[in-house]
Structures are given as structure tokens and as C-alpha cells.
Amino acid sequence: MLEGASSRRILGIWLRVLALDRWRLGEGLAEGEGADARPLALIAETAHGPRIAAANAAGLTAGAQAGMMLADARTLCPDLAVAPSDPAGDLAFLEKLAGWALRWGPWSALDPPDGLLVDVTGVAHLFGGEEALLVDARTAFARRRLATRMAIAPTAGAAWALAHHGPDGAILREGDDPVQRLASLPVAALRLDGDVLTVLRRLGLKRLGDLDGVARDALVRRFRNRRSASANPLMRMDQLLGRVPEPLLPVLVTHAPLVQRRLLEPIRHLALLEQVVRDLSGDMERVLEGRGEGARRLELGLWKVDGELVVRKVEMAAPSRTAAHLAGLFARRIEDVDAGFGIEMVRLRAPWCEPLDLAQGDLEQAGEEGEARGTSLAACVDRLTVRLGAEAVRRPVPFASHMPERAQRWQEPLAPLKTSQGVSDFKIRPLKMLDKPEPISVIYETPDGLPRRFRWRGATHDVLRSEGPERIAPEWWRERGAVRLRDYYRIEDATGRRYWIYRSGVVGDGRGGVPAWFLQGVFG
Incomplete structure (x- = not known):
């Protein structure tokens, strides 16, 4: 039984070819449907030239390997097709999968670059047992055309080790002896850095069982200067066996407020577009008021008839949800929009929101339309930013230095002071x-x-x-x-x-x- 983790159950999910699967989905191809018929590699630009980040089955058979320079791979496989890799897009896709994986547990965490960890403690009976839970998860990922390997264990380290180096669908139960069950796995199952794995292999320690036969003091002396977990095999082994806790950061799923208009007829004139933006701003105000929030960043998406998407963004100095203010900020951002054959859908989204309490409005209104008198500092800053640019509106603040040319820095107008050192009154x-x-x-x-x-x-x-x-x-x-x-x-x-x-x-x-x-x- 694992120490300190007898009641916890973690589902480890390894998306074996996440980058390639995501590329296939973007191209509208399924695995084996023309995607693996020819050698293909995803490449990343480096200082020394293009380098292979991932290769499909045909590419691996032809000799292309991850980490190889593209020129060397082309020597082995002249007909190798290439496509650009997108690590940031892969991570964003993995984050969405982490939120989607909450159907199997109360929380999930990222295991970059291609894995997920889901807490399934006490929920297996809802699926008919852990075996049935694995079948359900494997079927759901297969339905999304994603290749996976999975395992369930009491710790995140053991689940990762079994998913990557054990049999697919392995389950390490509470009564099992972890040392015996995991002894045949390679030392790479400890999630160590490459240089540490090289040192262990040179010492003849190739399996987890080999580490169990070495005196702990000897390993402590050899790796005593390794502070990070990925560089210390003893720390990784203790995490795998549950002797020390391994902190995991759950993924929090937040839904950005969104309002949209699907137009009956495409619009081509700026005046009509401005009216749609004002209507959407009013809808967004009501949505944000119901959530008790204010927007700090807004994204306006315009879908044209020809399929082109035009996006305009604004960022505010302070949380706001006033419809007139939001619409006024976009008024200058949409002046240069070329409607082409017409705009058929407009969408307003608030990806960055902050809490904003209800406030008593001005009882004395000016004008027939009810515009409040005066302008707040935040609204003034937003208007200047839209007119002059984000980098043109700054304010000087004191900086912790007694050298005159260093005693002042520039920062955003309404951002809090980053230093507690002020300017002394007696120094002119x-x-x-x-x-x-x-x-x-x-x-x-x-x-x-x-x-x-x-x-x-x-x-x-x-x-x-x-x-x-x-x-x-x-x-x-x-x-x-x-x-x-x-x-x-x-x-x-x-x-x-x-x-x-x-x-x-x-x-x-x-x-x-x-x-x-x-x-x-x-x-x-």
C-alpha cells in the first residue's frame, strides 16, 4: 500500500501524439485517413534552423525523430512533408481538455506538455468501477479522435508512470505492493531531467527496482545539490510512493461573458454597425451586472459573408460595464473596418473581468438621453488610450533608488504603486x-x-x-x-x-x- 495515499485515486491520461492529433483535427483528417499514409513532421524554428518537434508513424518509420534537424531528416526521407508546430496552441487545447475531463472527477490538473491528471477519488462507483471508468474515458477520447494511454493509481507520480511506461489501462489498487508492481518500469517513469537519466543509466540504474537495491544515503550524497523534483530521483520516488505530497494546481474553468447578434441581413454601413455595437454593449452591461463584475478587456468579433473574421480589442484601466462607455471605446476601433460583401454576425466577449460592486448612479442626469454629468478618471484614461495607444498613457511613480535618474519609473495610469518608497519632503x-x-x-x-x-x-x-x-x-x-x-x-x-x-x-x-x-x- 502506498504511504499516505491509501484513499486517493488519480486518473493519469497521456495524449501520446497530442500535437499531431490536433493538427489532424485542424485539417479535418482522422488517424489513418491520409494523415499517416505519408511521412509528416511538425517543425519548430530554432536558432540553428528548423527542428522536428513531432513526427507521425510513417515519418518515424522513415527515420525522422523528434529533436532531429529538418535537414538531417530530409536526407533520410526526401519526401518528408512538414507543417509548423504550435506549442502555445497545444497548451490551450490541453487546458480545454482539462475542463472537459471534469466529467470524471471533481478536479483536473495539467501535466504539460501532453498529459492530464484527474482526481477520481470516490467516484468510480458512479461508472460501475474503475475498469468501467477507464473504458468510458477511453471511449470519450476516441470519439474526439485523440490517442491516449491511461492508468489509475493512488498518487499522481504512479499514475503518470503507469500511463507512460506501463500497460494501457493499468490500475494500481490500494492493497497492491507498489515497489513490486512498479519495479519493472524504467527510471524514466520518475519524470526526471535528461541529464539525470543519463547519470542513472551510467551507474547501471535502469529500472525502478534497481533504485530499491541502492542505499538511500548513497543516492542522497550523489544528488544532494539537486533541489528541483525533476532533478532528484529520491524526491520523485518519494512522491511516487506517497511518502511526500506532490502539489497539483487544479484547472479552474471560467466562462467569459459573451453576447452576440446574428443579423437577418448583412450590413455594410458604419452607422448600422455602430448601432449593433451599442446594442451589444447594453446586453453586456446587463450580463456583467448580473455577475457582479466589470470588464477589463473586451473583444469584438465581426463575421463577414465571405468567411473572414475581423477582431477588435480594447483594454480598460479599471473594471467597467457602462454600455455607453463600452460602445464609445469601440467607436474608433471600427472606423477602418472593411465590411466587404457585408457582416452577418457580431459577437462581444469579455475574457478579462474583475469584481465590481453596484454603485448609486447620479440622481441628477444631464441631457435627454440620461448621460451622467462628468467623466471618471478611468473613463478618461480609456478614451486617451484608444486615441493615443496603450503605450502613450503612463504616469510617473517613485522607484526605490536615491540616484536621481533612477528614482522615477513609468507605469499604467491606474495601476497600484509597485514600491513603498516615496519621495522625501525635505529633498527639493x-x-x-x-x-x-x-x-x-x-x-x-x-x-x-x-x-x-x-x-x-x-x-x-x-x-x-x-x-x-x-x-x-x-x-x-x-x-x-x-x-x-x-x-x-x-x-x-x-x-x-x-x-x-x-x-x-x-x-x-x-x-x-x-x-x-x-x-x-x-x-x-
């Missing part, structure tokens, strides 16, 4: 700070080192008044040892203009030659 800083300090040429210098006349950007300035110095030492944890300290002065020239200048270094500090002068900012 210029209103205009230069992005990079500019050197100035000192023409006349007093004995104490303060310039009385300097040249900056082609103009000569006579210093009438000065205040300082304020010494700022370099940040030793960021800078190299040759960086010099700074002495800052607030000065005023003969025309009344005030500047913030500093001297980089002092005479005899051993970090360079003569100190240099720079202008950092301008007051007023």
Missing part, C-alpha cells in the same frame, strides 16, 4: 529632470570647486547664487567600483533661471582624473 528636486545628465563645460571655478561660469548647449551662464552641496554616494550593489560619488548644487544664473548640477567625483578619490560636471535638471 527639479520639476524637469533630464533622462540622462548632460555634461557642462566649466569656464571659471572658485577655489572651493563651485563653478562661477559654465557653458551648456552652446550658451554661457554666470552663477549668481548657489546652495549645496548634497552628496549622493553610488549604489554599490548596482554599480562597479569605479563609479564616483556626486556633489549636487542648486544654482541660479544672471537671468534668474535655476539649475541642478553636480560634480562627479572629488580630487584624489583614486577613481579617475579631474572631476567632471553635469547638469541633471531645471527648476521652474
Whole structure:
């Protein structure tokens, strides 16, 4: 019996050729229906050229292997057909399958890149036993034309090992001896990194049973510096046997609010499209209000008669569900839409939502249409973002650094502050700070080192008044040892203009030659 996992049951599902199956589904082909008749490989672009990510049965027979360069594979199989791989699409497809697999248990988790783990504890009797549950799951995946291997065990590690390296449909029951049942499996069943597997094979440890015959202290000494589970065979073995828990992150299925209009007649004019968008915005407002949420991102999909799909997206600074505001944001995004022969369906979707409580509206309405007086800051930011672009609307915030050019960063207008360090009240800083300090040429210098006349950007300035110095030492944890300290002065020239200048270094500090002068900012 597995230690600490006697009552838990995990269904491990391995989609053996997930990338190829998804490609077949996209091409409308079933396994064996022209898909495996010719050699095929899915390739990924790398710095050294195309590399094979997956190959079908005919491609494997011809010599194409995963990880092989495409040029080498073409040498073995000149008629090898290729298609681009899509790891991000495969992961998104796997996430959808994880939500679909909740029909067999209360929660499911991803086992990237091609596996699922489903908790089937206490639900097998609903299917007539664990054997019948496996049959039902295998039939459901086969109906979706997906090739799988499955197993049920008390731990996720044991379920994964049996699904990948054991007989298909294997069941490790509570009363079974796991060491004996799993002893014949290869060490690759422990989900280890490739370099660790190479080390184990060189040591003659090729099966899980071989690890049981080695003193634990010897393995601890050999892998004591391996902190991650995938690099430590002892940790993986303990997880497989249930001696230590293995955290799993369940997939939470969320349904994005969606409203749509199927039009009786295709529309081609902007005015009609704007009216449809206003109607959808009103529908979305009611849906979001019922959920107690506000949208942060909206996607407007336009289906044309010729089959083309046009998507427009907007992202808001704060959660919102006001129909007039939503429609106004899309007004500029749909001006350049070419309707072609007409648009027959319009869909509005909110993939990113946040909680938004009900609020008392303004009792005094302005205008016949009931538009509220005034504009909120979030609405103003959204309108500016739509007009100017997402990167054009930012606000300065303090940053944890006492160096002037690093003490400020730019971030989204309504995002919370990312640092608790504020600007000290007693330190006076210029209103205009230069992005990079500019050197100035000192023409006349007093004995104490303060310039009385300097040249900056082609103009000569006579210093009438000065205040300082304020010494700022370099940040030793960021800078190299040759960086010099700074002495800052607030000065005023003969025309009344005030500047913030500093001297980089002092005479005899051993970090360079003569100190240099720079202008950092301008007051007023």
C-alpha cells in the first residue's frame, strides 16, 4: 500500500501524439485517413534552423525523430512533408481538455506538455468501477479522435508512470505492493531531467527496482545539490510512493461573458454597425451586472459573408460595464473596418473581468438621453488610450533608488504603486529632470570647486547664487567600483533661471582624473 495515499485515486491520461492529433483535427483528417499514409513532421524554428518537434508513424518509420534537424531528416526521407508546430496552441487545447475531463472527477490538473491528471477519488462507483471508468474515458477520447494511454493509481507520480511506461489501462489498487508492481518500469517513469537519466543509466540504474537495491544515503550524497523534483530521483520516488505530497494546481474553468447578434441581413454601413455595437454593449452591461463584475478587456468579433473574421480589442484601466462607455471605446476601433460583401454576425466577449460592486448612479442626469454629468478618471484614461495607444498613457511613480535618474519609473495610469518608497519632503528636486545628465563645460571655478561660469548647449551662464552641496554616494550593489560619488548644487544664473548640477567625483578619490560636471535638471 502506498504511504499516505491509501484513499486517493488519480486518473493519469497521456495524449501520446497530442500535437499531431490536433493538427489532424485542424485539417479535418482522422488517424489513418491520409494523415499517416505519408511521412509528416511538425517543425519548430530554432536558432540553428528548423527542428522536428513531432513526427507521425510513417515519418518515424522513415527515420525522422523528434529533436532531429529538418535537414538531417530530409536526407533520410526526401519526401518528408512538414507543417509548423504550435506549442502555445497545444497548451490551450490541453487546458480545454482539462475542463472537459471534469466529467470524471471533481478536479483536473495539467501535466504539460501532453498529459492530464484527474482526481477520481470516490467516484468510480458512479461508472460501475474503475475498469468501467477507464473504458468510458477511453471511449470519450476516441470519439474526439485523440490517442491516449491511461492508468489509475493512488498518487499522481504512479499514475503518470503507469500511463507512460506501463500497460494501457493499468490500475494500481490500494492493497497492491507498489515497489513490486512498479519495479519493472524504467527510471524514466520518475519524470526526471535528461541529464539525470543519463547519470542513472551510467551507474547501471535502469529500472525502478534497481533504485530499491541502492542505499538511500548513497543516492542522497550523489544528488544532494539537486533541489528541483525533476532533478532528484529520491524526491520523485518519494512522491511516487506517497511518502511526500506532490502539489497539483487544479484547472479552474471560467466562462467569459459573451453576447452576440446574428443579423437577418448583412450590413455594410458604419452607422448600422455602430448601432449593433451599442446594442451589444447594453446586453453586456446587463450580463456583467448580473455577475457582479466589470470588464477589463473586451473583444469584438465581426463575421463577414465571405468567411473572414475581423477582431477588435480594447483594454480598460479599471473594471467597467457602462454600455455607453463600452460602445464609445469601440467607436474608433471600427472606423477602418472593411465590411466587404457585408457582416452577418457580431459577437462581444469579455475574457478579462474583475469584481465590481453596484454603485448609486447620479440622481441628477444631464441631457435627454440620461448621460451622467462628468467623466471618471478611468473613463478618461480609456478614451486617451484608444486615441493615443496603450503605450502613450503612463504616469510617473517613485522607484526605490536615491540616484536621481533612477528614482522615477513609468507605469499604467491606474495601476497600484509597485514600491513603498516615496519621495522625501525635505529633498527639493527639479520639476524637469533630464533622462540622462548632460555634461557642462566649466569656464571659471572658485577655489572651493563651485563653478562661477559654465557653458551648456552652446550658451554661457554666470552663477549668481548657489546652495549645496548634497552628496549622493553610488549604489554599490548596482554599480562597479569605479563609479564616483556626486556633489549636487542648486544654482541660479544672471537671468534668474535655476539649475541642478553636480560634480562627479572629488580630487584624489583614486577613481579617475579631474572631476567632471553635469547638469541633471531645471527648476521652474
